[in-house]
Amino acid sequence: MSVRRADALGGRAxxxxxxxxxxxxxxxxSELKLAVEAVRAALDDAGLTPADVxxxxxxxxxxxxxxxxxxxxxxxxxxxxxxxxxxxxxxxATVQQAALAVACGVAxxxxxxxxxxxxxxxxxxxxxQQREPTAEGAALGWNLPFGLLTPASWVAMAAQRYLDAHxxxxxxxxxxxxxxxxxxxxxxxxxxxxxxxxxxxxxxxRWIVEPLRLLDCCQExxxxxxIVVTSTERARDLRRPPAVIVAAAQGAGRAQEQMTSFYRDDxxxxxxxxxxxxxxxxxxxLAPSDIDxxxxxxxxxxxxxxQLEEFGFCAPGEAAAFVAADALPLNTHGGQLxxxxxxxxxxxxxxxxxxxxxxxNQVSGAARTLVTAGTGVPTSGLILGTDD
Numbered sequence: 001m002s003v004r005r006a007d008a009l010g011g012r013a014x015x016x017x018x019x020x021x022x023x024x025x026x027x028x029x030s031e032l033k034l035a036v037e038a039v040r041a042a043l044d045d046a047g048l049t050p051a052d053v054x055x056x057x058x059x060x061x062x063x064x065x066x067x068x069x070x071x072x073x074x075x076x077x078x079x080x081x082x083x084x085x086x087x088x089x090x091x092x093a094t095v096q097q098a099a100l101a102v103a104c105g106v107a108x109x110x111x112x113x114x115x116x117x118x119x120x121x122x123x124x125x126x127x128x129q130q131r132e133p134t135a136e137g138a139a140l141g142w143n144l145p146f147g148l149l150t151p152a153s154w155v156a157m158a159a160q161r162y163l164d165a166h167x168x169x170x171x172x173x174x175x176x177x178x179x180x181x182x183x184x185x186x187x188x189x190x191x192x193x194x195x196x197x198x199x200x201x202x203x204x205x206r207w208i209v210e211p212l213r214l215l216d217c218c219q220e221x222x223x224x225x226x227i228v229v230t231s232t233e234r235a236r237d238l239r240r241p242p243a244v245i246v247a248a249a250q251g252a253g254r255a256q257e258q259m260t261s262f263y264r265d266d267x268x269x270x271x272x273x274x275x276x277x278x279x280x281x282x283x284x285x286l287a288p289s290d291i292d293x294x295x296x297x298x299x300x301x302x303x304x305x306x307q308l309e310e311f312g313f314c315a316p317g318e319a320a321a322f323v324a325a326d327a328l329p330l331n332t333h334g335g336q337l338x339x340x341x342x343x344x345x346x347x348x349x350x351x352x353x354x355x356x357x358x359x360x361n362q363v364s365g366a367a368r369t370l371v372t373a374g375t376g377v378p379t380s381g382l383i384l385g386t387d388d
Contacts, residue, residue: 006283007247013099014235014242015384017046017228018349023191023340026120027222035064035115036073038224046228047239048109055080055107057094059114059343061087069113080107086258088297088374089272091344092382096248098229108230114345115224139257152217152300154259155376156209159302161267163211166317170211173301174202175323176330177215177337180298184334187360191219192338216301218336225345227352232387243355246368246385247284251275252378259376270303273372274310276381280370281312284383288313291383292366293354294328295347298335303375311370332361344373351384 019041021027021034035058043049053075056066066081080101084090091114098110148154163169181197184190197215205214235242253271255264264271281287288311296307305319314322323330333339333350340346351369353359359366367388373380 009096009099009103009245010247010283011244012103012232013229014232014244014387015095015227015348015352016230016235016238016240016242017042017044017048018226018352019043019045020189020225020346020349021115021223023189023221023223023342023346024119025191025220025222027117031115031117032064032068032072034117034222034224035069035113035226038115038226039069039073039111039113042111042226042228045240048228050074051076052109053111054078055098055101055110057082057084057097057110057112059083059087059090059094060085062114062116064115080110086374086377086379088299088343089377089379091297091348091373091380092248092371093250093373093380095227095229095245095348095382096250096380098227099245099248102229102231108234110229111226112229112345113224113226114343117222118341119220119222136258139260143260143262148260150209151259152212153209155300155302156212157262158267158376159300160211162302162306165268168317168320170213171199171203172305172320173211173213173216174199175320176298176301176304177202179323179326180331180335180337183332183361184338187334187339190334190339191221192334212300212302215337218299218341221340221342223340223342225342225349227345227348236387241356242387243352243384244387246286246383247280248380248382249276249279249283250378250380251279256378261376268306268316270306270310270375272377272379273307273375273381276372276379277311280381280383286368286383291328291368291370293332293351293363293369294330295333295351295369295371296331297344297347297372297374298331298337299341299374301337307372307375329363332359332363347371348382351382355384355386
């Protein structure tokens with residue numbers, strides 16, 4: 001896909017299987033075992049076997065390489081294997097990579113996966129503790145000496161500027177947290193099942209880095225999630241209704257860094273997500289009014305508001321009121337704030353469930369879902385739809 005013209009990928013591939021482990025704080029098993037469990041569950045959901053798979057896609061920052069997962073899962077020869085960079089920004093791009101491989105005939109059945117012990121093992125929220133020198137890591141050297149050591153501290157800089165620019169208070173972020181936890185409370189797979197919160201709860205939660213409170217920050221999770229992609233034609237003969245990949249995109253903005261793009265002219269938006277938004281709308285021919293459900297990456301609540309504005313659901317500064325009004329069904333699985341933090345892969349699974357009509361918080365007549373990946377980094381997005 002070009003940032004200047006529509007592409008021809010839409011409609012040529014579909015998600016046909018989703019599978020996950022339980023979401024916990026201490027899985028008690030290796031990340032490789034979590035990955036294999038998720039892959040096998042997704043294949044079973046699709047009515048396929050490991051012998052049908054000839055492609056695997058994952059993220060960087062993953063300890064389970066594609067060929068190792070293939071061996072452990074009983075998958076044979078691979079004609080395609082790939083991993084996408086930039087943490088949570090890679091989530092939707094894994095499905096894009098799979099769709100491209102299928103559409104070009106490089107592979108027939110591709111499984112995308114993500115598995116980690118992000119609570120009991122390496123905790124991303126602990127920030128920078130040891131890092132090998134890299135060109136991209138050099139940007140952090142301008143921020144670390146001043147105490148900007150964690151993802152929350154990096155996001156807080158942009159969040160504070162957003163509030164100041166629009167005359168808002170930190171309470172504006174609470175609407176996202178309350179919405180996510182309301183949906184998580186109805187989702188038995190969610191860590192916060194049965195535990196909704198109120199705006200008062202949000203306002204009473206402790207500061208992490210002002211203006212971010214505890215309930216503005218996603219949880220840390222052990223678990224795995226896998227997604228199976230094949231051609232739309234083949235999908236029609238499989239076990240589940242296909243979730244057609246209507247459009248897929250990646251995006252990086254000008255002056256892009258990883259979570260520390262502080263030298264841009266404006267810190268009140270997410271230009272990388274703006275790139276994704278323009279591509280998705282251009283290639284799909286759709287508009288915000290055509291979207292039935294939004295599954296927006298919610299590692300931190302302020303970036304959900306900025307995403308809604310980048311996609312044109314509302315004007316700059318109006319997203320908090322948009323969420324408060326329930327103008328768009330949002331993160332119906334509970335999001336990473338409420339269900340689990342699987343770097344956005346569990347959000348893709350929820351988008352598929354909405355298309356299938358099987359979500360625990362099903363939106364009636366859902367035919368188009370928007371899914372986004374990690375923000376503040378080079379990122380990606382998807383529009384999934386029914387096969388019509």
